[in-house]
Amino acid sequence: MAVVTRENVGNLQDKITVKLSKEDFLPSFEKSLKSYAKNATVPGFRKGMVPSGMIKKMYGQSIFNEEVIRTASRELENYLQAEKIAIFAKPMVASDASPLALDMAAPADVDFAFEVGLKPDFAIPAIDSKTSLTFYKIEVSDTMVEDEVKRIARRFGKAEDKDAIEQNDDIAYATIVPADASGNPIEGAEKIEDTSVLERYPEKLRDMLKGKKAGDSFSFRPTDVCSKEELAAFLKNIIKNESAAEQTFVFNLTKAGYIIPAEVNETLYAQVFPNAEVKDEATFRDMIRKELDREFTRISEDRLNSEMYEVLVHKTPFDIPVPFLKRWLKEGQDQPKTEQQVEAEFPSFEHQLRWTLISDKLITDNKIEVSMEEVNQDIKGRVLSYFGMENDDDAPWMDGYMQKITKDEKALNETYQRLMFDRLFGYLRTAFSINEQKVSEEEFFKLKDPHAMHHHHAH
Template sequence: MATVTRENIGLLNDKITVKVSQEDYLPNFDKAVKQLSKTANIPGFRKGMVPVGMVKKMHGQAIFADEILKTVEKELTGYLQNEKLEIFAQPLPLDRESVKFDQFQPADYDFGFEVGLKPAFNITPLEEGKTTLTRYKIKATPEMVNEEVERLQMKGGKMSEPETITTEENVLNVEFEESDAKGNVTEGGIEKDNSLLLKYFSAPIQAQLMGKKVGDSIVFQLATSFDGDKLGWVLKDLGFEENDAEAAKKYFKLSITKVGLIEKRELNEEFFKEIYPADNITTEAAFREKLQSEIEKYWDSESRNHLHNELFEVLVHETPIELPKDFLKRWLQSGGEKPKTAEEADKEYPGFDHQLRWTLISDKLIRENKLDVSFDELKENAKQKVMGYFGGAAATDGADWLDSYLERLLQDEKFVDQTYREMVTQKLFDWAENKVNVKQEEITAEEFAKLPNKHHHHEH
């Protein structure tokens, strides 16, 4: 009769021993051999008439080992279920190589397994008064609105091709050719086409390019021709590191291959309707008001994400959870698709530990607070995504194609799983946010952009 015993070998780390006797596996072994003798195709024998002895000779050893391992797996699984053991991953077999099977000498066998036990823990950061976080408020300034108006006017504008360069808004198609200071092209040097706005160049180069036309060229040194981060962009585009001081000293011949100018869209009703088809915007003032609202909505979303990221870090780092670290490292070595060395497991462990803690915490919060997502909620979320993606085309609920499109989308298991994970994670953070103290602070967009952003919280 099979027996299963368990002993503690470390922190949240137990050894389970499964002992099977001949009576546990021999009946199944004999049954499997007889079954194969009825179906095997072996030259010289009719199908269904292969002698049991021949089957044992050809396949017996493999069947013998398989039936023993099946018996062990069944006993182990039953034990884990009956004892209601919450373990990490799968049990790790111990000393499997030392077990020798011989169908002609059946014996009793012991199989050892190592398991890592999930810990009991309290999520202390959510206890009353323990955690205070900041929600930042960013107001849309007139400068932000002006910048967005201009961006939309340019995006919807028409490109013309003037004869000469007359404004910093001119778009220049150019060819870079590496050269000396006099414009003699370097043999085998760098050559690259690019498209740049005139205003991206430094003021002296802008002045030098004014009045030039297609076919004209100038010679310049990179370091003196682009200011600030624009020099880094150009260096990277030419194949250098963005902070390569030596490369910045190089000279290039710049030839103009095309001059363009985007004519900005007029701020009129037609333009407003293109941008916001579902809103009845007829004046520039109403258009700017709508943009201000959209900009602030964007920053509110960014602020909420920042708050939730901070909450994620607090939960992961300040919830006291003991883990069977040594077991988990051994599991990392052998539990995946590809075996890892001890060094590889050590290197991978910190990230794995971080994610594992979050999985334990999020599972506990979702389970204990019943933070589930219904199918109707998921369907409505999918509908909003589709309407957001297609804009005006899906703005009306009665769009004929919308229901059938949604039905197809909701049959995609990958989409449904991804959407569910996003929604249940969002529910978790919305719930947890109400369990901590949140103070408000008004800052500028520039100040907000400089805030440390340690981590983007994981989906459940």
């Protein structure tokens, strides 16, 4: 009969020892050996007719090892379930355990020592005290509506050629080519074709382009023409290579152009809102105002969600078994990691782990649930809206599609997680004390980022 003992070896870290007597694993070893013999294929013997002595000689020791380890793991699992012990990750062989010496020819009692990291019990003070947070309601001003009308008119406008680049809203049609330090294009290097409104470029590059005509070219390095703030976006969006800050490029202006904005009339209303009957400019502007309000509400809600997340992660004090988790990160993965990798990854791992523990507790304590039916309805709704349909009467193919999607575990899991977190954050809005404050767009984007406001862990 297996005997399991448990001792504390560190903060939220226990050592669990499973003592097996040979009676615990010998019967199942014999059984495994017989079943292996039935299916073994050995040259010179018919399947299932290999003598058991031969099977034992050839494969016995490895089957024996597997059976002993499997028995120990099963006893450990049963113990953890019976004692209701909530652990992180999976048990690991104790770091001070002696190497196992298992011998099929002389089966003996054997001890297995495991280490487990224990999940902490904790309260969530921010929820218990209904912490106060602010929902910043961005007011949509007449200027914002006017700017949006102009942007839309340009988007649906018509591009015309012009002699030279003069203003920030002119268009530069360019080919950008990697070059050597002297400005000679590198043979075989991939060209970047770019068409951008001048104001998308870094300020120094804009100045260099003003007055340039089709056929003009010059060389530059991103690091010389970008401010620190501009560099990352320029490399990502225009150069399409985030490590090319020091590279020299030749900028060839192939054409200069400008946009003639579309007229603000019924043709434009129908292009922007094809599913609505918009007859006059007042209605058009009113609909734009509502669209902007919807978009800004979404941005404000994202900010509030971020702040609730950060407050919960950083203001919920509890310990975690750091040495165990670092060891698990280092040795317990498919690919072992170095000490340096573990130290570099641990802060973001800990941040995510804290959120997982807190969100799991909130979901369990408040019985937040999402049914399979809701997952399917959500997927169906998203597919219909993608095709611009109201209901699936117009989509006879929907049943076949849904049968296929129910076998796609990744799609189902992603939808389930999204709905679960929507529901969790919906609950959190009632659990915190939320005050609404009206702000202008400018004031909103000057607010401090929630992550920066709360980035010290409470332990």
